[in-house]
Amino acid sequence: MNLDYSPDELAFREEVRAFLAASLPRDLAAKVHEGKRLTRDDFVKWHRILAGKGWVAPGWPKEYGGPGWSAVQQHIFDEECSAAGAPIVLPFGVRMVAPVIQRFGSEEQKRHFLPKILSGEHWWCQGYSEPGSGSDLASLKTRAERQGDHYVVNGQKTWNTLGQWADWIFCLVRTASEGRPQEGISFLLIDMKTPGVTVRPIRMLDGEAEINEIWFEDVLVPVANRVGDENKGWTYAKFLLGHERTGIAGVGRSKRELKKLKDIARRERSGGRPLIEDARFRDRIAQVEIELMALEVTNLRVLAEEDARRAPGPEASILKVRGSEIQQSLSELMMQAVGSYGLPYVPEELDAGWSGESAGPEYAAPLSGLYFNMRKTSIYSGSNEIQKNIISQMILGL
């Protein structure tokens, strides 16, 4: 029993730190630390820098271009990237569709798609949810009808993240309506430039538009772009959900946000004194810091088991539930820390390089929006209630 990193792991951490110090553009890190809006180019730029180093896909097997890291190394990498203010590598390509292609895709799909995911040439998005199919995903209705070498896809997807910038979308579509709903679903890769694909951004509660609806009207998709067997898409989707536990807890990001919360609480004043001296508020920081410690060690325990290749338990769901709750607590406390400067809504302040007069302290500008935005975390990727269904039914056998 030993909570400390091994000498090798410490050396690895130094290597990651040195790389970040040399290669993470300062303007990008500043944007992330200050909560500024990130552009498509920002994400792509960082993706390409990582790709150049061979570090963009930490979880990939070596044969496909992964670095061959242990789960603990992946955790260290995630933590250091978060602390340094690196933009995230969006999960849709590297962490979601790629493992499915690696496991179930054709040789041609592997040859064509995987290098372009690594390089950042293809931006991927996800087509799962529909207006009538949220938690009950298997009820999805978007149809794909076979016509010769093509499927003709008709239907509507929604709650699609950053699809307005995407080149490709992986979709669950219905190819059969007999039997159990899960049995008639297929997994298709669709070029976003195909005629009949329409993207409409949805303005969210924070005023931003990172989420889209996507319509498919008679969209022709080559049968060669189906992953695996027809009507087996549900299996692949489940594989995807259970595939990667690393990073699901968002520990690195939350540690960075906790540090920011403390910084803000030291700078804010209450009755003329630093807010952090107010025990009532400080205790709330303490509470979430302790919860984050519990999450971090739980995450490390799960990673250690992953490296030891023991069977997974309820951990992925636990990490999702607690990770999202802690992210929400942190964003709520940051908003609360700036007091009435949570009120101003000045979206242009979130643009990098904006030089107007800020409403209140500069660090206050993104905080309420962040709080509103983070409500999504307990809803996406299987709502926390669905996660509790998984724990109680699949793990505990109730």
Add this chain to the structure above:
Amino acid sequence: MDFSLAEERRLLQDTVKRFLANEYKFEKRRGIVASADGYSREIWKQLAELGLLGLTLRDEDGGMGGDAFDTAIVMEAFGRALVVEPYVATVVLGAGVISDAGNAAQREAWLGPVAAGEKLLAFAHAEPAARYAPSFVETKAKRDGAGWKLDGFKSVVLNAANADAIVVSARTAGNAGDRDGISLFLVDRNAPGVSMRAYATQDGGRAADVKLAGVPAGDDRRIGDAGAAIGTIERALDRANAALCSEALGVIDALNEATLEYLKTRKQFGQPIGRFQALQHRMADMTIKAVEARSMAVVAAAAMSETDATERARRVSAAKAFIGQAARFVGQQAVQLHGAIGVTDELIVSHWFKRLTMINATFGDADYHLGRFSDLMLAAK
């Protein structure tokens, strides 16, 4: 990083578990709790034979040189079995203090006999006006010739009545609340001037309020330097809290197992009550707490090898705060999900619940430790 149990620890765990499963059944425990002493000399002797009483003492003191992770294994098993024998008072606190700060003569006089199961100890530190604050000591030790005379009052001293000797904190300089000026003394249970109001505790243990009225103590009974005991006291309390965290973990897991089993077997409305989503999600929440509590018990045990006392305190308090909250939640929900049978004395569930509740109130509850952790945030950059 390594979360696996080394081979010797796995053996220790198996040994303790097997012993308790055979020798410490719930009905037998009822008899022990109801006995005059409130603990079993027979069991204590067996614990000594298993090597558990000297587990964490140094080899040269008659121990086995174990650390807080060994204590954690023992305490987790004790939690599940609801062991009432005075392990924390005697081994973790009393012998722990003597091992940390005692001189050679004191270690020789007490540690071997503790390891052999021949002597019991208690740690009399907390006072009514202090609540949980470790430096608020009003009990006084005044010079009396070559020795000392102790006057004061100590509250809820675990195992005081059964102890052969009591480690007493007393102020030799300064005022209540000062970190400097506190000393530790080994006082015989039957020394003149020691009187007690002994009582049972809610969870089946034994404790007493201890009054010290002109109690003589030779200078050879002083443990460590005069006036400089606060570090030893805080370390002892942290060690006890780390042990309690593991004990609570054992209880939490036991309660969750019992509750899950009940949800699968108890039928209402024609089906097992575990089919109802309201109860499923409660059980999921209890499971989450247990997994996280295990992480925090590891944090507490690891903290005891931390050389920086502030960092040790921070981590132990984080663990005790978290586990205190988790214990409260799991205990209350386990009783709730059992329904009326959960609030009976008959079922072990209520006994586990009471033990968790008392662990939370022992050596600082969740609010106290949250505050301690929070206050240390101010000191940090």
